Amino acid sequence: MTEPDDTDDLLDAVSAAVLAVTRHLSVAEVLEVIVRSARRLLGARYGALGIPDDEGGFAEFIADGVPERQRAAIGPLPRQHGMLAALLRGGETIRVSDIREDPRFGWWPKAHPVLTAFLGVPIRDGGDVIGIVFLADRVDGADFSDRDERVLTLFAAHAAIALTNARLYERNLELSVVEERNRLARDLHDVVAQQLFSLRLTARSAAATLPVDPEAAAGHLAEVERMAAEAGAALRSVIVELRPADLEAHGLAETLRRFTVTVGRVHRLATEFHWEGEIPLDKAGELEMLRMTQEAVYNAVRHARPRTVAVVVRGGETVVVEVSDDGDGFDPSAGSPRGLGMASMRERAHRLGGTVEFLANDDGGTTVRMEVPA
Known part of the structure; x- marks a missing residue:
């Protein structure tokens, strides 16, 4: 040389x-x-x-x-x-x-x-x-x-x-993996384990009622079928989250699009996805934004009973992701919704120097707006 x-x-x-x-x-x-x-x-x-x-x-x-x-x-x-x-x-x-x-x-x-x-x-x-x-x-x-x-x-x-x-x-990635495992463990306990416990109680009620009131027992069994379907859907949601998102191969926007389509298929609801602009985030930023969006979508699916969930991604000097649903919504006079998922989203946004807002839609439902600097 x-x-x-x-x-x-x-x-x-x-x-x-x-x-x-x-x-x-x-x-x-x-x-x-x-x-x-x-x-x-x-x-x-x-x-x-x-x-x-x-x-x-x-x-x-x-x-x-x-x-x-x-x-x-x-x-x-x-x-x-x-x-x-x-x-x-x-x-x-x-x-x-x-x-x-x-x-x-x-x-x-x-x-x-x-x-x-x-x-x-x-x-x-x-x-x-x-x-x-x-x-x-x-x-x-x-x-x-x-x-x-x-x-x-x-x-x-x-x-x-x-x-x-x-x-x-x-090291940061290792800590993120531990954090995600803990969150998924909470999800399994809070959602699936509780539903399975309720399912067992209802099945016992059906068994106890059957000799004396077959019609009531049939109602209990119908409830068992409904709760079993809900538990299966919740478990499939956790399994979807366990699948590693290929951000390296597809980038944030395409990964979010695929995730949105999968959620719609698993939970049998309508989904919409819109994307515009470049997304100048590094790998760590993309992963945090992906996890926040997943949390927002699953909160809507689990708690709001929506018919439609929409994800909008806008790139530029700031990266904005909005998750909107037409579900039950919340009372704005009571402040923003609370819960472990919401706290996790705020912490992730804070690490990126960004913000998370929970907005009540005029026609019902909720919009979660996540904004981070590029």
Whole structure:
């Protein structure tokens, strides 16, 4: 690789590499992009990145420039020894012309490529070394220069931010999954479990009444059939929510459209969906908006007994989703509806810097209006 001729070209190259890292949100993707971008940026033949574990090894070790078959022949992940240990424990940059002549060098597995010129830089988060990135053997055969060292150090600093953000993002997703599981557990208890309990009581009443009043028993059995249908519909609703929405493949608008159609089919009611404008939300924002909309739709279905539910999505500088129904509605003089679902929607909107409004329609029914900044 040809070195940039001046500082502007160099900064452009570093900027492009850093953007390639920050474009990804998963830890695995960030690690791969860091080492690949670093190797290409400095024209190295080989590159690797290691994230240490607490047992003397590496939780992750990503190599770039080594063919897959050779990588498999090398064997398991390396331990924290030799030059890798020096980078991790010393926390200092290491640059040598021939790694084999350095006293800190240990050994390589038999299938490992023979390396000469070596440049290793720690990836720091504050005062902690959270990883190491190193390059070996420039393609042009030259040693790594002072300039190479400055560039890789600069890039490692940006990579540390991207890696930390990726970890926080994955942690946030884990917490969101736990939150969703807890909410679904409440739904199963509040809706399905209670309906099944009522169904059992009504069935017992039918059994007790049958010998003395067959007509009353028949009425109880009709009630059993109705409640069983309601419990089945509620259970299907929860199952629909358990299916992972493919936001990555379809985007928020199409995912909401498919969800709206599914709810109509499951609950045998009319649904409408309208969408206009671009929706400039990141993945976390799309997921929060999806969950809020699902909550609004299910609240209408479960509590308002609507004939029609409409979902309207409007993009732009702010993203607005409105869920309207023609159901029982609520008394505006009593304030907004309350409940766990409503509180959850408000919390999600607050995390995005947005708002949720519950509006009583003039002709009956309710509109839930969710608005978040792009």
